[in-house]
Amino acid sequence: MRAVDGVTFEVETGEFFGVVGTSGSGKTTLLNLIGGLDTPTSGHLEVMGHPLDSLDSRGLALYRRNTVGIVFQAFHLLPAHSAFGNVELPLLLQNVPSSERKRRVETALEQVGLDSRLDHRPSELSGGEQQRVAIARALAKQPRLLLADEPTGNLDSRTSKEILELMHRLNRDYDLTVVLVSHDEAAVRAIAHRMIRLEDGQVVQAGAA
């Protein structure tokens, strides 16, 4: 069975691109492929000049480290670390010097409106705040591409709206390329420039949102 089959699309730099579809349609698999977390069994996949289908394990890791930032549905924050510690993690992997690291972490948390919650642990933050920390973590490494996999899936509707507005603002203000995966087509249609709809791993609809 092919989770993603014959999917072809291009995303422009600075574009907000949406991928919608029902559960099991292959949205997350597609995002994992674009994020370099998974590799295609066949076909060609190139992101920002990186031929992901032919990179080895180390090459994919370096691509993930320096090119993409990923935001997950379940936030994936480390509970023992503070907001600052969680956002700092990717910068440790990038060997960013400590003073620069501090500046970038504080800036990223400020961008998501959490500059007053630096020392709070995830358990001390609301769901929306946790997702903001996760977005700040993805932003701090200064990626060229931000991937978001159902970032509002665990949030109430009001908080979901805030998070999507935040992502829209980041795309607009910082010219950040965003690929947003969601089952909520209306929400995506509201902020994305273009979108595709997946069904059973295939693109059934593509065009302007």
Next chain:
Amino acid sequence: MIFKDQCRYAFGNLRKTLLRTILTAAGVAIGIGAMTSMVSVGLGTQRLVLRAFNEGNILSSIMVSPGESADTIPGDSLPALDSATTELFRTLPGVRDAFPRITIAGLLRYKDDEIFRRLEGMPAKILEEQIRDSTLELIAGRSYSEGERDVIVMSERIARRLAPDSTGLDSLVNTTVSFIAARAPRTGDEGDEVEATGAQPSRPPPQALPPGVPTFPFSELLDNMPLGIFEPVRLELTVVGVVKGGGSLTDFVGPSLFVPIELVEPLYAGAFQDLESILTGSTRSGGYSMVQVLAADVMAVRPVQDTIRAMGFTARSILDEIDQVRRGFMFMNSLLGTIGGVSLFVAAMMIVNTLVMAVLERTPEIGLLKSMGATDGDVMRLFLTEASIIGVVGGSGGLILGYVVARITNVVANIQFQRAGEVSVNLVAFTPFLILGGLAFAVIVSLLAGYYPARRAAKVDPVVALRHF
């Protein structure tokens, strides 16, 4: 991730499971402690024995005896080991001195006490040298000088027996003790030989053993010997000094009565050497049984030894034995280390267990790190850093534990030594090599133990791992 951040991150992870980390490090500490305490006691004992060998002239001494040598030509008669040969030895290149080792068995008598002992002829300058280089420690009186004859320097043990605690050792100095030796009855020839080798006119002539000497068994034994088997020789000697061996081998096995060699040399031929020789009636005749040759330094020992062997004598030095002693100690240390190593093996298993548990518990975290760009190598280094931190902490604790255990062992051993009337010694050698080696070993064992879990962590698939969040 740079090393500093890696250590900080690893510390943070270990702190999260503090109790488990402490217990694992304690396991390493016990292993390293057991190993280092045992090896330190082994090294300490080795150091003690080798130092004893190194003291005084032991390392530079060559003991020459008549006997057959592999270098002698078959059919040639063996050369005599006598005063002329001793003089010849002195002229050999690399030789500092040579003198006969003459000991005579007999009865030492002081007031009502008497002890069967061997009297050792020792040149005044050699005795002074041994006192100077601390092989022997002068604890009362003085050494004797060249030209003095009827004097004696005795060991602390004998001195304490003759002079009980209340009087002190100084009370013994300048008192007179008797030494009664036994020698075969002199024939005309032997008598001439004694006179010829320098019996001193100033010394009182040999006297018959006074009748009615009360103490058994020696006096009675002498009294009851068949007439004609031996001739008693009585020496009246002034005690001039008391020495002790300073914890070295000489304290345990060395001679305990020193007299000028000029005093005993004339008595040597025909004298009984020990109790057995008295009972069997066998006496020494012609030449010395042993001559001690002192090489100029340790490096000269082998060439001098070879030269003397080529002359047809048997020449032995401590260097012949020391390699065997070293090998023996290496074996002993290895054995003790192995016993400690078993404990460390158990500790290594604890590290494997701790880190495998950590990998299982932290699979989502590993997946997250990989999703953010951690390579397999980064993840592996992170877990190996955690393993080495356990090794460093456990190893440091183990060194402290090992030192404490070794010190306690030393105290207990010395209590036993003191009860047995022996001198106190330091059995513990916590050398820099042992400290650094112990720490390095703890880290290496921890790294080896951490390798499997670290590799397992490195191979985690991020997509699968992230599903466990």
